[in-house]
Amino acid sequence: MNKFVPVFLMFVFSACASIPVPPIVPGKGAVYGTLTAQSHSKIIEKAKGSGGNDDYAGPDGIIFNKDMVNYRNLKDLYACLLDPSYTGGKQINLTATTEGLSPRSLALSPGDIISISNSTSGPLTFFLADMGDAFQDLGKIKPGQTESFTIKIQGNLELGTDEDEAIKAIVFSQSGLRSKRVASGQAYSFEKLEPGSYDMIFWFWRLGKIHRQVQIQPGQNVAVHETLSVNTVMR
Amino acid sequence: MKLSTYYATFFLTLVFICAAKPALSNQTVSGVVSIQGNKSLSNIIVYLENKNGSNSTSTNTAHEVVQRRLRFRPGLNIVVQGDLVKFLNAENREIDHNVYSLSGVKTFDLGLAERGSQLEMTFDKPGVLNYYCSVHKLMEGRMVVLPTRHYVKLGEPGAFEITGVPSGDWTLKAIIFHRRYKTKPLDITVSNKSITNLNLSIIKK
Numbered sequence: 001m002n003k004f005v006p007v008f009l010m011f012v013f014s015a016c017a018s019i020p021v022p023p024i025v026p027g028k029g030a031v032y033g034t035l036t037a038q039s040h041s042k043i044i045e046k047a048k049g050s051g052g053n054d055d056y057a058g059p060d061g062i063i064f065n066k067d068m069v070n071y072r073n074l075k076d077l078y079a080c081l082l083d084p085s086y087t088g089g090k091q092i093n094l095t096a097t098t099e100g101l102s103p104r105s106l107a108l109s110p111g112d113i114i115s116i117s118n119s120t121s122g123p124l125t126f127f128l129a130d131m132g133d134a135f136q137d138l139g140k141i142k143p144g145q146t147e148s149f150t151i152k153i154q155g156n157l158e159l160g161t162d163e164d165e166a167i168k169a170i171v172f173s174q175s176g177l178r179s180k181r182v183a184s185g186q187a188y189s190f191e192k193l194e195p196g197s198y199d200m201i202f203w204f205w206r207l208g209k210i211h212r213q214v215q216i217q218p219g220q221n222v223a224v225h226e227t228l229s230v231n232t233v234m235r
Numbered sequence: 236m237k238l239s240t241y242y243a244t245f246f247l248t249l250v251f252i253c254a255a256k257p258a259l260s261n262q263t264v265s266g267v268v269s270i271q272g273n274k275s276l277s278n279i280i281v282y283l284e285n286k287n288g289s290n291s292t293s294t295n296t297a298h299e300v301v302q303r304r305l306r307f308r309p310g311l312n313i314v315v316q317g318d319l320v321k322f323l324n325a326e327n328r329e330i331d332h333n334v335y336s337l338s339g340v341k342t343f344d345l346g347l348a349e350r351g352s353q354l355e356m357t358f359d360k361p362g363v364l365n366y367y368c369s370v371h372k373l374m375e376g377r378m379v380v381l382p383t384r385h386y387v388k389l390g391e392p393g394a395f396e397i398t399g400v401p402s403g404d405w406t407l408k409a410i411i412f413h414r415r416y417k418t419k420p421l422d423i424t425v426s427n428k429s430i431t432n433l434n435l436s437i438i439k440k
Contacts, residue, residue, distance in 0.1 A: 040333055040369040042347040067305050069372045129414035135440035158414050208337035230335050230369045234344050
């Protein structure tokens with residue numbers, strides 16, 4: 001058994017080494033970590049228990065087929081930090097095609113700018129709205145053109161068009177929200193933060209949000225690794 | 236039995252019938268749904284909400300959502316608060332399905348269902364929620380939970396008719412899924428006569 005310990009430690013070390021740790025800045029702090037998406041615990045359990053007998057189960061766990069949500073390959077996970085001093089300014093690029101909008105989800109703050117390229121053959125009139133009265137008219141973009149818009153509203157919004165109901169994205173907008181879009185298993189970091197307490201939100205549109213609070217000390221980095229799955233968002 | 240007892244019984248029966256009459260009223264509320272700019276929208280759910288909050292849901296119904304060929308069928312479900320929904324795994328091969336929702340209307344995770352089994356959930360709060368299978372990417376469904384059974388679903392804007400409406404004060408509303416638009420609700424009072432020629436406007440936000 002003991003002969004496996006060095007191998008295990010090497011594995012842990014190499015996994016940790018692959019996460020870029022932010023540089024220490026005197027008087028400031030940082031939070032960093034990885035964000036991973038995972039299947040429902042019951043399907044993982046079943047896949048492991050079946051020994052490969054189910055069509056999605058391999059001897060080591062799930063084998064994702066084309067019909068399944070491939071949690072290992074999800075691209076639109078968001079690690080967010082609520083920073084009251086942040087007033088926006090970040091630019092996010094989107095492309096509209098007849099297939100829809102890419103990326104399909106956005107996490108941002110009022111004051112951030114979305115730049116939309118219309119790659120369809122017709123004009124598209126964009127708006128942002130929630131299920132209630134929150135609404136922002138963004139305007140028309142001609143085919144082949146790109147336009148930029150500053151976000152003014154917040155909430156759980158939809159970025160949609162008048163012309164095509166399939167061209168839409170899910171938008172999570174909150175004042176002071178600094179966001180990093182990562183693929184499942186990848187690293188994020190928020191650096192040069194003033195010392196204090198911050199709320200963090202980890203989000204994937206189909207899995208919901210996990211809320212955490214982090215205490216930033218001067219000259220220190222805090223590691224927060226999170227996993228989004230049906231089980232972790234429900235707890 | 237004495238004659239006075241017969242009279243008393245007759246009188247009480249008469250009182251009971253008269254008292255019950257308003258609850259038995261069966262009026263119709265009808266009109267037209269119009270959309271600003273004549274936009275063509277599909278799946279418009281027109282419904283009545285009782286202004287006094289006494290939305291009758293006394294006879295709860297069970298609904299079925301079938302999971303077949305990796306889809307929820309139907310994808311859009313309309314139920315009334317208090318109704319039970321059964322999710323049946325009717326795949327033709329061994330595929331497991333899960334049903335979950337993270338909506339503020341109802342948050343739930345029903346676990347895993349093998350082929351031939353079913354999961355159940357009662358929806359007790361009105362609202363619109365999306366639900367998913369955590370395993371299969373195209374399995375998304377939408378549940379509209381209404382406060383009353385007095386509703387009609389329209390495929391497109393146009394004429395509507397809601398039958399069997401009891402007397403009372405009601406608000407006529409509509410649920411639409413295009414977020415550019417919202418409904419302008421109408422307050423109506425139903426008494427002994429049907430109400431016709433209403434114009435329920437759906438306007439741009």
